[in-house]
Amino acid sequence: MAGWVLLDVNGTLTELEPIGAPWARPELGPAVLEHAVRTAMVEALLGPTARPFSEHIRAAIEVLIADAGLDASPVGEAVAATAALPARPDAAEALAMLVAAGKGLVALTNSGARAGQATLEACGLATYVEQVLGVDSVSSFKLQAAPIRVRVRAARVGGQRSRGHVDRDAHLGFGRRR
Secondary structure (H helix, E strand, O other), rough: OEEEEEEOOOOOOOOOOHHHHHHHHOOOHOOOOOOOOHHHHHHHHHOOOOOOOOHHHHHHHHHHHOOOOOOOOOOOHHHHHHHHEEOOOOHHHHHHHHOOOEEEEEEEEEEHHHHHHHHHOOOOOHHHHOOEEEEEHHHHOOOOOOOOEEOOOOOOOOOOOOEEOOOOOOOOOOOOOO
């Protein structure tokens, strides 16, 4: 194995626009994720993380649609969309290239590992990823510290404890960059 590549799931490997589809507002998807990550980070800084990330997503949807004066009745539909986000257009090709180059792929997600795995399966990318690490395996939201470092404590990658560095300004160049 020529090394490991750590990849974020939601918003990096998947499209977020379907979250805003019930209101025909695709821009809501990225805004929802950003809002949910912020509230999860605040919660993590204030104490042990008690709520699953899906609750932060639901709350973010509710706040953003209320701020926009939109109908709240499709909130459940938007939340359901988060479990079936499509892969970015070139994600499968990019992941296949990394695997062909001998890289092991590990997905990181603010969701639990099972939810992250389910998202990857739903969008057809699970076959490329060797392991999914969620907040449940590291007991912290992954972007909590600055600089943004992830210390994988409970999970083991390739049989060894690993440290990963996540650079939120680095992009693999596939899909659309917003």
